[in-house]
Amino acid sequence: MAKRTVIANGRVVDPAQGLDEVRSVVLEGEVVKDLLKRPPSKADTLVDARGMLVTPGFIDLHVHLREPGHEYKEDVASGAMAAVAGGFTTIVSMPNTDPVNDSPTVTELILDRARRARLCRVLPAGAVTVGLKGEALAEMGLLAQAGCVIFTDDGKPVMSASVMRRALEYAKGLGLAVMVHEEDLTLSKGGAMHEGEHSTTLGLKGIPSAAEDVMVVRDIALLETTGGHLHVAHLSTEGAARAVRAAKKRKLKVTCEVTPHHFSLTDEAVASYDTSTKMAPPLRASADRKALLKALRDGTVDAIATDHAPHSAVEKDLEYPAAANGVVGLETAAALTLKLVLEGELPLLRAIELLTSGPAGVLGLETGTLLPGRPADLTIVDLDEAWDVDPKRFYSKSRNTPFAGWRLQGRVKSTWVAGRKVYQDRGGAA
Amino acid sequence: MGTRNALIRHVLGIGELNLSQVETILKTARVFKEILSRPVKKVPTLRGRLAVNLFFEPSTRTRTSFEVAGKMLSADVINFSGSSSSLTKGETLMDTAKNLEAMHPDVVVVRSHAAGVPWMLARNLGCAVVNAGDGLHEHPSQALLDALTLQDAFGSAGEPGSLRGKRIVIVGDITHSRVAGSNLRLLPMLGAKVRVVGPPTMIPLGMRQAFPGIEVSHQLDGAFEDADAVMMLRIQKERIAEPLFPTDREYSRLFGLGLARAERLKKDAVVLHPGPINRGVELDPRVADGPASVILDQVENGVAVRMALLYLTAGHDNDPERLGAES
Ligand SMILES: [Zn+2]
Numbered sequence: 001m002a003k004r005t006v007i008a009n010g011r012v013v014d015p016a017q018g019l020d021e022v023r024s025v026v027l028e029g030e031v032v033k034d035l036l037k038r039p040p041s042k043a044d045t046l047v048d049a050r051g052m053l054v055t056p057g058f059i060d061l062h063v064h065l066r067e068p069g070h071e072y073k074e075d076v077a078s079g080a081m082a083a084v085a086g087g088f089t090t091i092v093s094m095p096n097t098d099p100v101n102d103s104p105t106v107t108e109l110i111l112d113r114a115r116r117a118r119l120c121r122v123l124p125a126g127a128v129t130v131g132l133k134g135e136a137l138a139e140m141g142l143l144a145q146a147g148c149v150i151f152t153d154d155g156k157p158v159m160s161a162s163v164m165r166r167a168l169e170y171a172k173g174l175g176l177a178v179m180v181h182e183e184d185l186t187l188s189k190g191g192a193m194h195e196g197e198h199s200t201t202l203g204l205k206g207i208p209s210a211a212e213d214v215m216v217v218r219d220i221a222l223l224e225t226t227g228g229h230l231h232v233a234h235l236s237t238e239g240a241a242r243a244v245r246a247a248k249k250r251k252l253k254v255t256c257e258v259t260p261h262h263f264s265l266t267d268e269a270v271a272s273y274d275t276s277t278k279m280a281p282p283l284r285a286s287a288d289r290k291a292l293l294k295a296l297r298d299g300t301v302d303a304i305a306t307d308h309a310p311h312s313a314v315e316k317d318l319e320y321p322a323a324a325n326g327v328v329g330l331e332t333a334a335a336l337t338l339k340l341v342l343e344g345e346l347p348l349l350r351a352i353e354l355l356t357s358g359p360a361g362v363l364g365l366e367t368g369t370l371l372p373g374r375p376a377d378l379t380i381v382d383l384d385e386a387w388d389v390d391p392k393r394f395y396s397k398s399r400n401t402p403f404a405g406w407r408l409q410g411r412v413k414s415t416w417v418a419g420r421k422v423y424q425d426r427g428g429a430a
Numbered sequence: 431m432g433t434r435n436a437l438i439r440h441v442l443g444i445g446e447l448n449l450s451q452v453e454t455i456l457k458t459a460r461v462f463k464e465i466l467s468r469p470v471k472k473v474p475t476l477r478g479r480l481a482v483n484l485f486f487e488p489s490t491r492t493r494t495s496f497e498v499a500g501k502m503l504s505a506d507v508i509n510f511s512g513s514s515s516s517l518t519k520g521e522t523l524m525d526t527a528k529n530l531e532a533m534h535p536d537v538v539v540v541r542s543h544a545a546g547v548p549w550m551l552a553r554n555l556g557c558a559v560v561n562a563g564d565g566l567h568e569h570p571s572q573a574l575l576d577a578l579t580l581q582d583a584f585g586s587a588g589e590p591g592s593l594r595g596k597r598i599v600i601v602g603d604i605t606h607s608r609v610a611g612s613n614l615r616l617l618p619m620l621g622a623k624v625r626v627v628g629p630p631t632m633i634p635l636g637m638r639q640a641f642p643g644i645e646v647s648h649q650l651d652g653a654f655e656d657a658d659a660v661m662m663l664r665i666q667k668e669r670i671a672e673p674l675f676p677t678d679r680e681y682s683r684l685f686g687l688g689l690a691r692a693e694r695l696k697k698d699a700v701v702l703h704p705g706p707i708n709r710g711v712e713l714d715p716r717v718a719d720g721p722a723s724v725i726l727d728q729v730e731n732g733v734a735v736r737m738a739l740l741y742l743t744a745g746h747d748n749d750p751e752r753l754g755a756e757s
Contacts, residue, residue, distance in 0.1 A: 200636035203567020273546030319544030
């Protein structure tokens with residue numbers, strides 16, 4: 001008989017089942033066997049989760065693992081380690097590697113590295129266009145066969161509307177979504193931060209919200225023509241949130257994600273020219289942040305995704321406009337999400353939904369819930385434990401975070417994938 | 431002199447200075463201006479001190495002005511010109527900073543295409559840093575010399591006048607002008623009422639929130655006639671990649687200060703320009719060289735202000751009060 005693990009007496013929060021109760025989760029082999037009110041007497045391994053939050057494993061739709069090509073910033077193994085330390089059991093790896101993941105060989109390499117790391121599930125995203133150039137469609141069908149679960153040119157928009165139209169149509173035939181990085185390059189050109197009060201004060205060239213809005217509106221219009229599934233990556237503006245909300249009302253298949261840095265910070269954080277605040281899309285105005293919080297609450301947003309983008313000092317210790325875009329996020333995402341719960345911005349159930357069943361729904365995964373029979377991926381969190389963000393302690397190879405020194409509450413204590421413990425916090429029990 | 435709030439470690443931007451520091455700088459500049467009018471102009475104040483002009487962006491005027499200022503104070507001045515970007519040489523800003531550090535300068539005067547570079551250097555260098563223009567952000571020495579020039583213009587019989595209550599109109603590309611960036615901070619601090627004029631393409635999106643006290647107008651006529659001073663900005667074609675106005679002809683008709691418009695200025699009003707002038711575009715040559723123009727005073731005041739900045743930052747425990755006696 002398969003090995004039985006019982007995670008006893010934790011506060012089990014599983015939004016897919018509308019569950020928030022003290023339960024004992026029984027894992028048998030690689031799947032969830034049962035959710036019992038009282039712990040069973042027999043277990044091969046018994047984990048006392050009293051006082052802890054027990055949730056389905058977190059799913060991150062948007063991670064840059066940098067392998068192949070930029071392993072000095074991150075590789076599949078270090079990224080997967082950062083993921084499980086952050087409570088993530090599934091991550092989607094972006095294709096802007098070197099070479100680009102626009103061919104099955106690269107997909108297979110990523111999957112091979114992930115298998116060897118034996119940490120979390122790594123689902124590759126394939127490129128929409130060859131070399132992310134926005135011109136010829138990548139071999140999407142072959143990429144899907146090799147294991148890609150979504151297509152994106154992330155890091156860049158698909159500027160040609162006709163290429164975007166064909167990409168949506170073609171992906172629809174494969175039953176997969178196209179994830180879009182929405183940025184009109186003619187509007188964002190030369191910009192280093194959000195355009196508004198603070199870009200004016202700081203003398204940095206701004207990127208207007210419209211650079212994102214016009215592309216979201218364009219792609220929703222294309223989706224009306226093509227059908228299929230459009231997933232908006234790292235949505236950051238009030239206008240884009242409004243457009244997605246309206247499209248959902250019209251029953252179009254549009255999903256979207258929001259990052260912890262966009263819901264936690266505004267462009268005010270750029271004030272010191274600290275390049276760890278430089279990202280694309282940029283940190284937006286406080287009205288945008290408020291709109292994102294509303295969209296997180298009201299169901300417009302499907303997932304919280306980190307856009308984990310590791311960079312070394314070589315790319316970040318530069319003049320602000322010259323510094324690379326991006327922040328690491330896997331190890332701070334859960335606590336930043338729980339911060340919204342503690343501040344009353346988001347009910348706990350909804351917050352966990354955005355990390356579990358929400359992203360699972362975008363990709364049609366069977367994970368993201370603790371329903372009996374489903375893969376035994378779960379995360380145990382101590383909601384009461386406060387900790388200080390110290391980038392030096394990150395498992396990620398990179399340290400580019402604007403949250404250094406922040407005191408956060410809610411600590412991932414252990415992470416389980418397919419019934420196996422893949423991460424244990426060094427700090428204590430559970 | 432109230433030096434308690436006036437200690438000046440760096441001059442990064444006007445936004446970092448308080449009124450008392452600004453007053454100290456302007457008073458010190460006046461002393462140097464007087465020295466510059468003497469037959470022997472050079473003073474030994476900064477003998478043995480090293481000033482480095484670190485210019486990542488070419489600017490003969492500002493660089494020369496800082497160089498002359500340093501030499502008048504007997505400092506050793508080294509010009510260190512990076513190419514348009516330090517990155518083109520494969521050298522990062524931080525590498526450059528470390529190389530500079532090895533020379534043990536007392537003050538680094540930096541001009542950069544990127545906003546924020548003076549702040550980044552100030553965090554990484556042990557010496558004083560003076561901003562000589564960063565990106566679209568600030569150009570504090572220019573605003574200070576403009577203020578000194580305006581004080582002269584508003585004063586009488588050699589006494590500096592106050593800017594309090596004076597109406598100053600700044601015309602042109604506010605978005606892409608670091609001269610405007612510094613003046614929009616400094617002039618209101620000194621009590622002036624400031625109005626900016628330009629097409630909406632030249633007024634930053636965040637103008638009202640970032641500078642709530644500043645009036646904005648999109649038409650020159652009706653917006654400059656009550657001015658005590660009009661500051662015409664240079665159209666920086668080299669820095670503008672997108673069309674902000676249709677043609678030079680249209681710009682000069684709508685926003686240029688020609689002879690006819692200059693005649694509508696108040697009697698004692700003065701005209702400023704940070705130079706170099708696109709003659710005939712933003713400013714008619716006859717106005718630039720006419721009676722209302724204080725453009726040459728600006729150049730002269732530039733040296734005095736920069737002497738003050740070097741003296742106050744690199745001179746260590748110098749007391750501005752003693753300066754007159756010292757020379
Ligand atoms: Zn992106």
